[in-house]
Amino acid sequence: MGKRIIVRNAIQCKHCGDIIESCYTHDFQTCSCGACSVDGGHDYLRRCYKTSPEEDYILG
Numbered sequence: 115m116g117k118r119i120i121v122r123n124a125i126q127c128k129h130c131g132d133i134i135e136s137c138y139t140h141d142f143q144t145c146s147c148g149a150c151s152v153d154g155g156h157d158y159l160r161r162c163y164k165t166s167p168e169e170d171y172i173l174g
């Protein structure tokens with residue numbers, strides 16, 4: 115109810131090209147170069163990046 119449904123929690127790293135996806139809560143995934151990571155699965159979105167979202171990843 116009013117909660118946003120997250121269908122896919124995935125990003126592609128612009129540095130190494132890895133696509134990483136968080137499939138469930140606390141499923142923390144980092145790309146192979148370590149620049150980006152995702153967490154939270156379908157419950158919440160947490161994205162970590164090195165410089166800025168624009169420079170470091172593309173939405174998956």
Ligand SMILES: [Zn+2]
Pocket residue numbers: 127128129130131132145146147148149150
């Ligand atoms: Zn990377």
